């Protein structure tokens with residue numbers, strides 16, 4: 001199809017490290033230094049050069065796309081190395097419909113699809129002006145997962161058509177020779193269950209048919225989650241599942257996608273999966289205590305149809321507030337395995353970042 005979806009976009013490229021994440025980390029470097037912990041301060045400094053995805057979670061951040069692409073282009077020219085820049089498209093109306101922590105700015109009731117299309121048009125314009133960058137988009141984490149398992153949640157069922165139309169529009173508008181798209185496929189503990197697997201593949205296929213002839217590179221898994229890619233021994237919480245890790249989930253999903261002629265390449269988030277056995281239940285997702293940075297971004301995944309391990313969720317940015325009186329409080333963020341006190345989703349959680357550094361596996 002002559003777009004960036006025809007090949008692994010990360011091959012031969014550096015994983016672009018954003019100045020923004022580096023600046024957030026400076027806060028924690030200073031915390032380590034203030035505690036006289038120079039060793040961990042040095043480890044934290046290493047993380048400043050690890051590539052993470054850039055979450056465009058509000059329309060006000062659309063100008064950032066150009067800022068980062070210009071910065072990455074300058075870096076390409078000065079180093080002679082291609083910089084793969086990964087964005088997360090994350091602003092659907094009634095976003096995060098089965099939770100409360102990451103509710104977005106648009107609603108279906110308030111003409112959300114119109115606003116969402118304008119948001120996507122902002123990506124289109126920025127990408128059209130940057131033909132020399134290597135660009136990847138992770139499209140709408142959790143969204144289709146919610147349409148597979150949470151249509152019983154009124155907010156999800158009411159938003160279903162808007163999610164599908166919005167995602168199809170995004171796929172159509174983000175077709176460029178230098179852009180690769182990965183649609184979010186949740187994770188092993190969410191859609192890996194036999195009851196969810198075929199419905200997920202069918203839904204992905206339907207969305208792609210509505211976007212045709214526009215296409216994607218494949219799917220992202222484990223975004224903002226903690227699952228092992230390859231678990232030496234299954235985490236107890238996965239008891240009874242035939243897909244106890246991301247590798248087995250991807251292996252199980254792939255034939256369902258191939259049967260529907262849907263591209264079956266993947267990227268998996270390893271940004272917070274260095275430590276297993278830390279969750280009380282597989283559904284626990286909020287600021288899980290004991291988590292550590294996982295395998296650094298690489299194309300050496302060991303699996304032919306897994307293009308790369310990425311750090312999609314920037315470790316250290318909160319999953320959600322633990323303040324039970326806050327508007328966006330979600331009870332998962334107040335559970336026994338959730339680190340507390342935690343700030344609002346997306347804001348810097350210094351203590352959590354410090355723990356990710358200490359618990360990193362492989363170690364920093």
Ligand SMILES: O=[N+]([O-])c1ccc(O[C@@H]2O[C@H](CO)[C@@H](O[C@@H]3O[C@H](CO)[C@@H](O[C@@H]4O[C@H](CO)[C@@H](O)[C@H](O)[C@H]4O)[C@H](O)[C@H]3O)[C@H](O)[C@H]2O)cc1
Nearest residue numbers: 096098099142149189190193223224225240282283284285
């Ligand atoms: O034995 N069996 O055969 C069997 C069969 C079916 C079973 O049921 C399955 O159980 C699973 C595990 O509880 C559930 O998975 C959880 O679903 C939640 C949404 O509902 C997800 O939460 C999201 O997480 C995101 C970050 O990942 C956040 O960004 C986002 O804000 C947040 O909302 C959890 O990750 C995810 O782990 C499935 O729905 C459910 O169908 C269970 C057993």
Ligand SMILES: [Mg+2]
Nearest residue numbers: 101102224319
């Ligand atoms: Mg979230």
